[in-house]
Amino acid sequence: MKTHITTTVNGEPEEFLCETEQTLLDILRDELNLTGSKEGCSSGDCGACSIILNGRLVCACLVLAVEAEGQKIETIEGMADGEELHPLQKNFLKDAALQCGICTPGFLIAAKALLEKNLNPTEKEVRYWLAGNLCRCTGYDKIIRSVLNTAEEMRRK
Amino acid sequence: MIYERPNTVSEAVEILSKSHEKKSILAGGTDLLVQMRSGYYRPSHIVDIKNIPEATQIRDDGDTFLVGAGVPGAQLSEHVELIKAWPGVIEAMDLIGSTQIQGRATLGGNLCNASPAADSVPAMIAADATCIIAGPNGYREEKIENVVTAPGVSSIANNEFVVSIRLAKFKTGRADAYLRFIPRTEMDIAVVGAAVCVLIDKKGICLNAKVSLGAVAPTQVVIETAPQILIGTRLDEETLDKLAKAARASCNPIDDKRGTIEYRTSVAGVLTKRAAKIAFDRAGGA
Amino acid sequence: MATALKDFKWVGTRAVRPDGVEKVTGRAKFGADFSLPGMLIGKVLRSPHAHAKIKSINIEAARTLNGVKAIITGSDFNELPSEWVPAGEVQINFRDLSRSIMARNKVLFEGHPVAAVAATSEIIAREALALIKVEYEILPHVIDVEAAMSPDAPILHEDLFTAGVEPSPKTASNIAKRVDYSSGNIDDGFKEADVIIEKHFTTQPVHQGYIEPHATVASASEDGQCSIWTSTQGQYVVRAYCSEVLQLDISSIRVTPSEIGGGFGGKTTVYLEPLALALSKKAFRPVKMVMSREEVFRSSGPTSGSSMKIKIGARSDGTITAADVELKYQAGAFPGSPIMPGCMCALAPYNISNAKVVGYDVVVNRPKVVAYRAPGAPISEYAVECVINEIATKLNIDPLDIREKNAAKEGTRALYGPQFGAIGYIETLLAARGSNHYKSKLHENQGRGVASGFWFNIGGESCATININTDGTAELVLGNPDIGGSRASLAMIAAEALGIDYNKVHPIISDTSGLGYNFLTGGSRTTFAGGLAVNEAAEDVVRQIRERASKIWDIPEEAVTWEDGFVRPAGTNAGNFEPLSLADVAGMAAKTGGPISGHAQLNAQGAGPGFGTHICDVEVDEETGRVTILRYTVVQDVGKAIHPSYVEGQMQGGASQGIGWALNEEYIYDEEGKLQNAGFLDYRIPVASDLPMIDTIIVEVPNPRHPYGVKGVGEVPIVPPMAAVAGAIADAIGVHLTDLPMSPPRILKELNKKQ
Known part of the structure; x- marks a missing residue:
């Protein structure tokens, strides 16, 4: 039933x-x-x-x-606000933080949860927070950089 | 498969007491759902305890904290007083899985899944934690080390469930630490886990200690000789080497995909020593 | 040295990829995201045994289960002749492919499909699988490559006689093929050597580890027309393979590629597509099939494990005098390991006068291997690079210096035949030496390793169409699934060649009916070969634009020039007209001859071989054997980086896969030949906290045979990491490890032996 x-x-x-x-x-x-x-x-x-x-x-x-x-x-699907992409979404595009894109929604949601909790994370904190999101394409480098870039940009606002 | 979500402890016990074939308690679900999905296990009833207030709160019970069995790790890691009182238990819980897993996984679930490699269990044992179990005859309280009896088997009866975990409040001079070894930095099951709790006086002399290991035997191990090795010392290098030796001697591991007997035994000593140092420092003994 | 390239407007910039917004909003449709009305769910029954005879299969109970619409077994497939046909850098045998995706009389690995069911829901399909009764007679199995080669090994195929051996063997064995390459005389070479190192190496099979499991939807209609939507590296290859396996006309099958969630070579073959199509042909309803992660590990991929013997001799100045290489690669249950490319690449970075490479292709009771990033090369080059590092240590020569001394350069003849053109190997060594990383200091328990890598890079069949719209925008129709930014790089080439804004080029990936044949996305060919096709299609557009301008101006076509996106009269003699942009001409297309559409079809030749050099720093915990990667730099000659961000991404991603291969990835089998770690929990690919930032140094020695200088990028970066990590560990602990993965227990054992 x-x-x-x-x-x-x-x-x-x-x-x-x-x-x-x-x-x-x-x-x-x-x-x-x-x-x-x-x-x-x-x-x-x-x-x-x-x-x-x-x-x-x-x-x-x-x-x-x-x-x-x-x-x-x-x-x-609810991450962008109308036509306005979330800063993480914009920066993932700018920073080429995706290759095949299959892990991207998961990374974006997880990174959003991180930045809502901590807008000033260290590289190590970002890496450990995102350790449960596997990416096989990027070696994580550009993803981590993009999250750090976004945090910095959001702090300035 | 029937899903039930009782609102009270007695409702839950009533459901559990009916003669259903396979009843599963659902707390965080991070073990249960994986077992169901892989076809390894298919319960007839799922009893979700996350609508029961006692199971979903961290309560102040005078001298102790009662941590509901449905409280996720993420919530524990935000609890300032708990972290101050039991940094080792909290870090052990926090090591389980990813941030996503932390959003769901619970101390109670980690205990009742009864895995020899459960991270939080040695830490709770070293912390002298107990669990509050509800059943047809009311509540009973059990030491954590008496819960896991064999891999995947616990002393909790089919008509019982763990409502909460009891942990003492902060005490000056007492601190704990947990370390585990995994091949990666995250996302693995412990190859070895070591938890140490020490109580020291103002001069840094050890007054009491409890040491427990995970993943080195069918159930968590308490190093019986640890108190006599540590009490009266300042956890100097020689004492720690003795402790490491005792840790290795207490291992009875298996060879499996996650580690060999030789490796587990060797690393058990290393981690016990390192965890003891951390606990000692935290207790103010540095 | 190759000629310098001119400045470009788009090529070399970091433009936002055209498919980006779809992928950051969750809108992009990957394999499992596709559904059709009336769709059934298909599931595969897999062998629980590593090696067994199938005595009987009883499907009666499953067939009568309510909701079950079709069941297939081996008897639904035709037997095909055994013949090898080229497929990119490897070869394929359709008889074996057919047997691999559905067992006939025998199962040859745990996870080998024995039946498949289509039902109205996943739950019913699973129930039906449980009702199929298969009677097995369990046979002895063999998992290890050396054990499979021994004379008393269980034989997988009674009709397999080693090829490449004279005289041809009379008895069947698990050795499918022997290959060899040689030059000079190695005995003489070793006599000249002051130091000789001979070592035995083993590597474990590793899975490509794409995050998206295989997924497909197939729909057959009563008139014989078939449609497949699938996650693949090559829609045309899926069409060809389904056509062979199911004996259908190519034109009756239309394959639409979904977005692809990683492939790395693992999606260059078919697993589910022919099964889904066969089920749909019975049920006449669409059938969707998605593998679980466990099925991915048990039944798809990986690349070969190996056993290797390497002997290299050098003079005291570091000059390599001889190399003797023996490679044994596991093929899995059917012949066809990447032993050929393994042999060809093994010594390719070096100019060695006396060399011999012998390779064996060996079947074992594991899933048939499939391509994985530079198939074959990382295995053999790992072993060779390790020995070169050890020689450097022994001779007290810097590991970059010994490589430079022996490096292949323009004009060097590779052991496998061709003479290298404009290659950039030495340039990568020089860039590595000049890097801040290489000059930085190390601390206690830390070590540094370097290693180089080579991959041929390939070309192959590509088509492209550029349709020019009346407003001057362009539709760029491509035939290769975009795994990591090829829409962007190819649109940049189109924008460059057409002199229009990159954002006015709209790339789409065509299904098999919208464009001529394209070989798959793989071998580092897409931006190279696809770029050639796009460039030619753009030239075709330009030719048409000039022709239209000549009509508009009523002057001869030769008198119209094309420059920077405008047509102009060639000179005052030609006429005095204002220049027209592509948009101006396109707007008048209907009046000047109809739509403007450029097209190209080619078989790309002249792929520039790729070389890279990696630097790795590690720290070793001497009490637990844990290795931490502290710093990592990838240096690579890419010819020309069309989109530097995605080039760096390839370099970083390949390096991290190689680090996983080096440290933790392996298949763990029990004594019955059953895989113990079929999931991401215990098949340990690197997680974010395992790695540092991966620095990149892009070296550009342009490929003279490509208009933008492109060489392939994607394969090379997975080749050096294993030896670079091994070198770093050796530097830290003084022990040269020879077996992968270099996991903590293995390292601790070595440390204990040392003490």
Whole structure:
């Protein structure tokens, strides 16, 4: 039997039906068509499905969809404000902080969560905060630089 | 598969007491969901404890803190008083998985998953923590070292669940530390974990100590001889070497994909010594 | 030395990639993001055994399960003849490919597909898999390459007789092929040597580790038309392989590439596509198949593990007098390891008069290997570079100096045949020596290593079309999936050649029906070969623009010149007209002959070989054996960096993959031949906190056979890291390690031995 769930996704009320064994990632991708959150491992090891759940950074693959009742969900699709990209999104483009782009939504969400907590992180803090987001293309260099650049830019504002 | 979200401890116990085949407690879910997804485990009932107030709060209980079994690591790492009282327990919890995992994973879950390599368990053991268990006959309290009985097996009955973890409040002269070895800097399961808690007097003389190791035996190990090695010393190099030797002697590890017997045993000594130094410094003994 | 290139307006800038916004907003559609109405979910039943006979497969219970729409097994596939056909830098045998994606009488590795199901939901598809009963007769298996070569090893293929050996063997073995290259006389060479180092090396198979698992949707209709949407490095290659395996006309299959979430060579073949198509052909509904991460590790990739013997001799001044190299590469369950490129690259950076390289291609009970970034080269070059470092240590010569002394340069004849043109190997050594990194000081327990690397770089078939719109903007139609910024680099070349703003060029990646054949994205060919095609297509546009201007002005075409984006009369004799921009001419296209569209199709030759030199600093924890990478610099000759940011990105990404290969990545099998670490938890690719910033020094020795001087970039940077890290560890602890990965237990063991 499916369960009826009411949540908020990117500020909008959202309802769906789900089986108990379905993860929140399954529902975001397959039912709500929010395919920006990616499935790289289904075990919480790659971070490609990073979302913000009630203000906390989590892997959507490690949350059951039934747990989302009454919760607030933020995904990559809600990161830009209308046509205005988030400073991290702009800088990822400027700094070439992506190659294939599959890990990019996860990195952006995770980095956003970091900068909301700490706008003056050290390189080491950024690296450890993002250690759960795997990237196989970049060697992380340009991603880390872009997050640091964005933090600096946001501090100046 | 049925999902239930009780609002009180007694509701939860009632659900658990019904004769369902395979009931799983869902706290952070970071182990449970992986086991379900890989087909390794398929419960008939999932009981989510995150709507139960006692399980989702960090409460001040006079001389102690009660940390709800559903409180995520990220919340612990933001708790100033807890960090001051138990830097080792908090760093052990914080080492588990990524930032994303920290958003979900809990001390209670790490304990009940009963892995020999659980990071927070040796730290809780060294800290003399206990857990509050609810069941059909009410509450009982159990020392952490009595919970894990074999890999993946705990002493918590099917109709019971861990509601919270009890940790003492800050005390001058007492501090703990946890170190683990992993091949990478993050995201691995401990190859060896070492937790040390020491109590020292104003002159830096050790008054009491407890040392526990993870991932070196089927369950976490308490180094029984640690107090007699450390008490009365200033944790000088010679004492620490004795401690390291005792640590190695207490290991009974296996060869597996994460480490060899030889390597685990060797590194257990190294980490125990290093963790003891950190705990001693933190206690003010530097 | 090659000629200097002129200044460019777009080439060499750090323009924002055209597909960027889609990728930072989550809008870009990758393989698993695609859905169709009525779509079924396909799942694969895989062998739990490393080597077994399939005695029977019973699908009855699964077939009658509600929601199951199609089931396929080996009996649904035609047997194909065994023949080798070229596929880029490697060769492919379609009989083996077909058997690899669906087992016939035997399973040859744990994870080998034995059946596939399409059902109305994933849950039903999984239930159906559990209902398929397969009876196996377990056979002895072999995982290790040396063990597979021994005379009493379990034989994988009774019809496999070693090729390249005279006389041809009469008995079957696991050695598929022997290859050799030689020059001079190594015995004489070793006699001239003052120092000889001979070492045995082993490397482990490593997975490409792309973050996006394989994913595909296939739809067959009743009229025989088939469509596939898939994550691949080459849509035309998917079409060709599906056509071969399923015996379909090429024209009946249309393949649309999705965005691709990493490939590194691992998506140059097919796994799911023919299965999804075969299921769809039974169900007549679209079928979606997505691998789990566990399936990716058990059943796709990796590159070869190896066992190698290297013997190199040198005079006391560092001159290498002889090299004797023996390479044994694991191919996985079917022949076809990258042993040829491994042999060809092994000694390529050096000018050695007396050299011999022998290689063996060996089958074992593991997944069939597939290309991984410079396939074959990192393995053999790792071993050779380690020995060169050890010779340098023994002779007390700087490791960059010994390389410079023996370096290949323009005119050097490579062991595998060709004479090098304008190569930049020595330039990378000089840049490394001049770097701040190389001059910096080290502390206790720290060490520095250097190593170099070589890759051929390839060209191959490419097409491009440029459609000029009436407002002067351009649609650039490309045929290679964009894995790391090729839309940007190729649009920059188009903008440069057309003299228009980069932002007015709109690149798209075509499906197989919209553009002629393109070989896949791989071998560091895309910006090189694609760039040649784009440049030619732009020249075709310019020719048409000049022709249209000649019509507008009513002067001969030869009297119209093209310069900086404008057509002008060649001189006052030609006429007195105001220059016209591309947009001006395009606006009048309908009246002057119709749409303007440039096209090019070519088989690109003249790829410039790539060389790089890396510097690595490490610190070793002598009590735990942990290695920390402190500092890392990648120096590489790229010919010309079209988009420097993405060139640096290739250099940094390759280096970090190599660091993972060096330190922690490996496949761990149990005694039954079952993989123990099929996930990102225990298959340990580097995480952000494992690495420092990776510095880059771009060296530009232009390729004279490319209008913008381009050489390939992407492969070379994965070649040097293993030896550079090994060299740094040796410098720190005084022990030259020979087995990968150089994991903490292995290093601690060496440290304990030393004491």
